[in-house]
Amino acid sequence: SQTIHQWPATLVQPVGSPLSLECTVEGTSNPNLYWYRQAAGRGLQLLFYSVGIGQISSEVPQNLSASRPQDRQFILSSKKLLLSDSGFYLCAWTPGTGNTEAFFGQGTRLTVV
Amino acid sequence: RKEVEQDPGPFNVPEGATVAFNCTYSNSASQSFFWYRQDCRKEPKLLMSVYSSGNEDGRFTAQLNRASQYISLLIRDSKLSDSATYLCVVSIYGGSQGNLIFGKGTKLSVKP
Numbered sequence A: 001s002q003t004i005h006q007w008p009a010t011l012v013q014p015v016g017s018p019l020s021l022e023c024t025v026e027g028t029s030n031p032n033l034y035w036y037r038q039a040a041g042r043g044l045q046l047l048f049y050s051v052g053i054g055q056i057s058s059e060v061p062q063n064l065s066a067s068r069p070q071d072r073q074f075i076l077s078s079k080k081l082l083l084s085d086s087g088f089y090l091c092a093w094t095p096g097t098g099n100t101e102a103f104f105g106q107g108t109r110l111t112v113v
Numbered sequence B: 001r002k003e004v005e006q007d008p009g010p011f012n013v014p015e016g017a018t019v020a021f022n023c024t025y026s027n028s029a030s031q032s033f034f035w036y037r038q039d040c041r042k043e044p045k046l047l048m049s050v051y052s053s054g055n056e057d058g059r060f061t062a063q064l065n066r067a068s069q070y071i072s073l074l075i076r077d078s079k080l081s082d083s084a085t086y087l088c089v090v091s092i093y094g095g096s097q098g099n100l101i102f103g104k105g106t107k108l109s110v111k112p
Helices: none
Strands: A003-007 A010-013 A019-026 A032-038 A044-052 A055-058 A064-070 A073-078 A087-094 A108-112 B004-006 B011-014 B019-025 B032-038 B045-050 B055-057 B060-065 B070-075 B084-091 B100-102 B106-111
Touching: A003 A087, A010 A019, A019 A032, A019 A087, A019 A108, A032 A073, A044 A064, A044 A073, A044 B100, A055 A064, A073 A087, B004 B084, B011 B019, B019 B084, B019 B106, B032 B060, B032 B070, B045 B055, B045 B060, B045 B070, B070 B084
Parallel strands: A010 A108, B011 B106
Antiparallel strands: A003 A019, A019 A073, A032 A044, A032 A087, A044 A055, A064 A073, A087 A108, B004 B019, B019 B070, B032 B045, B032 B084, B055 B060, B060 B070, B084 B100, B084 B106
16 A cells, blocks of 8 residues: 655754755655645645656745655755744645545644744 | 635534535636545545535535536534544646645534
8 A cells, every 4th residue: 555754743943954854655656746835724835746756846936945866755955944934844645647636644844943 | 716715714513513615616627626634733634535426425425516616515413523624625637736736725613
C-alpha cells in the first residue's frame, strides 16, 4: 500500500534561518507531488507541484523553493525564513494519471520566531 | 470569481441535526469532485468522492449538479465527532494548479 511520510512534525525556527522540509512517498511510482501551506484559520494555499523529477511548478512567488531530486521525494526549502512563513505545511501526492483523491502527509507546523 | 467557493461557516448545530454544505466551482472542465474532512491541526483526509448520480455513505450524502456547477454534502443525525472543517475539492486534469483545487472549507461545530 502507498504511504507518505513528512517530517519534522513541528519546527520552531528564528527569522533569517534556513528551512528544509522533506516528504517521501512509498508504494507508488511517478506520483504528482504537492506542497501546500495553511495559515491559521485559512484555507490550503498551493505552493508548488511536481509531475516528475526536476519538474517544479510554482504557484505563489515567495522566498520558498522546492526540489524533486528523486521520483518519490519532494523537498521544500528556504534560505532565509520570514515571520510570514509560519504556518502548517502539507505535502500531498496523487497518482500520475487520472483524477483521483489526494493523500496528505501529517504536516509540519512551522513557527518562525 | 474564485475557482471553488464554500460558505466558511461556522455552522453550529445540535447533535442529531441535519446539516448541508454547498460548494460551487467555476471551471466547467472540472472532472472529479471530492469532500475532505480536516480536523483541527491535522491533515485533510478524504471523506467521500462525489459521483454524477449522487452517492451515499452512511449518514453522508454527496450530490453533484454539473449544469449548475454545484456540489453538496448532507450530514444526517450529526454526531459530536463530526465537528471539523469540510473541504470541497475539484480536480481539473492538466489544470494550472497541478490538478486539484481546494475550497477554503466550511467549519462545522456539533454541540451536545
